[in-house]
Amino acid sequence: MSPNPLLAPWETPFGIPPFNLIHPDHFPPAFAHAMDEHLAEIDAITANPAKPTFANTIEAMQRAGQTLARVAGVFSNLVVSLGGPALEALDTEMSPKLAHHGMRVALDPALFRRVDSLHAQRDTLTLAPDEARLLDRVHLGFIRSGAALGEAEKTRMAAISERLATLHTQFGQNVLHDEKDWHLPLTETDLAGLPEFLRAGARQAAAERGLDGYAITLSRSLIEPFLTFSARRDLRQIAFEAWIARGMHAGAHDNRALIPEILALRAERARLLGYPDFASFRLADSMAGTIQAVEHLLQEVWEPARQKAAAERARLLAVARAEGFNDTLAAWDWRYYAEKVRAADYDLDESLIKPYFTLPNMQQAAFDTASRLFGLSFIPLPDLPLYHPDVRAYEVRDETGHVGIFLADPYARPDKRSGAWMSSFRDQENMGTAVSPIIVNNNNLARAEPTLLSFDDARTLFHEFGHALHGLLSRVRYPLQSGTSVKRDFVEFPSQVYEHWFELPETLARYALHHETGEPIPPATIARLLAARGFNQGFATVEYTSSALIDLALHTHPAPETIDIESFERDVLAGIGMPAEIGLRHRPAHFQHLFAGGGYAASYYAYMWAEVLDADGFDAFLEAGDPFDPPTATRLKTILSAGDTIDPMELYVAFRGRAPSTKALLKGRELV
Numbered sequence: 087m088s089p090n091p092l093l094a095p096w097e098t099p100f101g102i103p104p105f106n107l108i109h110p111d112h113f114p115p116a117f118a119h120a121m122d123e124h125l126a127e128i129d130a131i132t133a134n135p136a137k138p139t140f141a142n143t144i145e146a147m148q149r150a151g152q153t154l155a156r157v158a159g160v161f162s163n164l165v166v167s168l169g170g171p172a173l174e175a176l177d178t179e180m181s182p183k184l185a186h187h188g189m190r191v192a193l194d195p196a197l198f199r200r201v202d203s204l205h206a207q208r209d210t211l212t213l214a215p216d217e218a219r220l221l222d223r224v225h226l227g228f229i230r231s232g233a234a235l236g237e238a239e240k241t242r243m244a245a246i247s248e249r250l251a252t253l254h255t256q257f258g259q260n261v262l263h264d265e266k267d268w269h270l271p272l273t274e275t276d277l278a279g280l281p282e283f284l285r286a287g288a289r290q291a292a293a294e295r296g297l298d299g300y301a302i303t304l305s306r307s308l309i310e311p312f313l314t315f316s317a318r319r320d321l322r323q324i325a326f327e328a329w330i331a332r333g334m335h336a337g338a339h340d341n342r343a344l345i346p347e348i349l350a351l352r353a354e355r356a357r358l359l360g361y362p363d364f365a366s367f368r369l370a371d372s373m374a375g376t377i378q379a380v381e382h383l384l385q386e387v388w389e390p391a392r393q394k395a396a397a398e399r400a401r402l403l404a405v406a407r408a409e410g411f412n413d414t415l416a417a418w419d420w421r422y423y424a425e426k427v428r429a430a431d432y433d434l435d436e437s438l439i440k441p442y443f444t445l446p447n448m449q450q451a452a453f454d455t456a457s458r459l460f461g462l463s464f465i466p467l468p469d470l471p472l473y474h475p476d477v478r479a480y481e482v483r484d485e486t487g488h489v490g491i492f493l494a495d496p497y498a499r500p501d502k503r504s505g506a507w508m509s510s511f512r513d514q515e516n517m518g519t520a521v522s523p524i525i526v527n528n529n530n531l532a533r534a535e536p537t538l539l540s541f542d543d544a545r546t547l548f549h550e551f552g553h554a555l556h557g558l559l560s561r562v563r564y565p566l567q568s569g570t571s572v573k574r575d576f577v578e579f580p581s582q583v584y585e586h587w588f589e590l591p592e593t594l595a596r597y598a599l600h601h602e603t604g605e606p607i608p609p610a611t612i613a614r615l616l617a618a619r620g621f622n623q624g625f626a627t628v629e630y631t632s633s634a635l636i637d638l639a640l641h642t643h644p645a646p647e648t649i650d651i652e653s654f655e656r657d658v659l660a661g662i663g664m665p666a667e668i669g670l671r672h673r674p675a676h677f678q679h680l681f682a683g684g685g686y687a688a689s690y691y692a693y694m695w696a697e698v699l700d701a702d703g704f705d706a707f708l709e710a711g712d713p714f715d716p717p718t719a720t721r722l723k724t725i726l727s728a729g730d731t732i733d734p735m736e737l738y739v740a741f742r743g744r745a746p747s748t749k750a751l752l753k754g755r756e757l758v
């Protein structure tokens with residue numbers, strides 16, 4: 087039998103995974119081997135007769151589990167980016183096993199004793215600042231996993247963790263199922279209002295499903311423009327209702343039943359650890375710190391957002407009435423009439439703007455911005471064997487040489503998870519041997535030649551690239567502190583602040599070039615695009631903030647096992663005064679941030695929290711009089727390089743010279 091390529095040395099350029107050799111069947115034996123190896127490494131630490139030291143315990147833990155990290159890095163990325171029945175089945179099989187393994191290490195009594203004794207003497211250990219923080223964070227990780235609890239509670243914590251892993255996987259697979267399962271076939275007569283780029287995307291989507299004509303799918307790159315442009319109200323309603331029904335179909339893929347169980351398990355875990363509910367537990371280890379701090383921020387934007395949305399609604403209705411629309415405005419009408427208002431009030435027509443935003447130019451804009459700010463260069467690597475022909479690879483370099491590898495996977499595919507995200511195949515670390523990062527950005531753009539982006543798509547490209555820079559610029563010693571391994575409500579700062587360079591007039595003038603003529607977007611159009619930035623922000627803020635408020639309500643519920651998710655949603659929306667014409671951005675049954683994993687549970691507010699920082703932070707460049715001001719860029723680079731070696735508020739204050747203020751956020755959304 088040939089050796090398992092996941093376990094054999096990777097003789098590939100830059101040590102990228104040997105994708106061309108890896109088959110799904112390789113994962114179970116590789117995981118089994120890697121978990122055994124990790125446990126043996128942990129046993130060696132706990133069996134060490136020497137007294138615990140930072141080196142023989144904390145640092146040794148950081149050196150342990152490298153094979154597991156390598157195998158899991160490949161697996162977790164392929165599951166979401168590539169997908170398909172074999173990987174989905176393996177994900178279902180592996181996720182509880184990996185959770186079991188994780189808890190076995192996290193609850194190991196001998197290991198915890200060593201860490202706990204070190205933590206007790208932390209003030210006399212003369213540790214460097216990153217080491218001291220690592221010791222604190224590792225110790226806190228044990229406490230929050232339940233290592234200090236009694237035996238029965240620890241057993242229960244492990245069981246909760248395994249069950250949650252299974253439920254999270256199932257939840258995500260159910261959403262993917264519903265997204266794959268539905269499409270709206272269209273004939274020529276159904277295309278009223280659809281611009282050419284959308285027709286091209288719909289033609290491609292039909293072809294990928296073996297159909298003639300056109301199809302709208304639930305991929306964001308098709309459904310949102312369809313709701314924006316289709317003049318057929320009947321079809322908009324059908325599409326909208328399918329979009330918001332994901333995860334809510336009775337049968338084998340119904341997420342409604344999973345939610346109360348997930349919430350109850352999380353609440354139980356929080357109570358075992360001494361917190362009244364999951365949100366209190368979660369926020370205790372966040373930059374915000376408390377539920378009150380989060381509620382305060384969300385309330386600060388909610389009322390102004392509702393008022394702005396009411397004004398927007400009145401304007402929408404005026405335009406609709408002028409067109410002879412006599413019905414009540416519904417959720418499937420908002421985007422359609424908003425686009426008409428945008429055209430009327432700002433003289434902007436999305437279908438005339440999009441031809442200026444080609445994928446290669448926008449990617450180049452993101453690269454060149456990083457060159458100017460941080461001295462990075464990006465060299466295409468056309469011949470690397472990758473996991474899909476869509477993927478493009480680049481070597482990232484700076485003045486000292488190799489920095490890492492950046493992979494871009496831009497297109498929607500039926501088996502790929504929806505949305506946009508950054509991830510890594512390998513994280514930067516340097517414990518004696520420098521390990522360079524391999525970072526991937528995923529988008530779900532409609533495949534078309536040329537690939538034209540909406541203004542929002544292009545902004546998202548910059549957003550994800552900001553996360554990528556956080557991974558690429560990381561300069562830390564320990565894997566646990568690498569790149570984006572920061573607190574959840576800080577992790578969106580690097581991504582969101584990077585969006586500001588996309589919206590610079592000079593970026594647009596240089597990179598927004600018409601795909602046919604090569605002409606730059608006219609300055610007057612740029613001025614109108616920028617003038618329209620506050621447009622529809624009432625809608626967008628209501629859409630977002632309501633989702634964040636539902637998240638908090640779900641995770642502070644005193645008896646979540648009793649929740650009937652549909653009536654709960656109705657009650658919360660009524661309680662906060664949700665405008666009827668605005669749909670929830672994420673209904674619970676397909677709210678993957680909350681339920682396809684634990685990452686954003688009780689933390690969806692993090693985007694708004696980080697927006698306070700990014701709006702205020704970008705102002706530092708404006709105050710310096712130059713969006714590329716070198717000293718300010720150097721200070722920003724310090725944040726992007728620090729990973730989790732320093733407390734985020736300390737990092738921010740060092741960058742800005744003071745604590746953040748919400749003024750810039752409210753101004754940016756035109757809520758003041």
Ligand SMILES: [Zn+2]
Nearest residue numbers: 549553578581
């Ligand atoms: Zn993000």
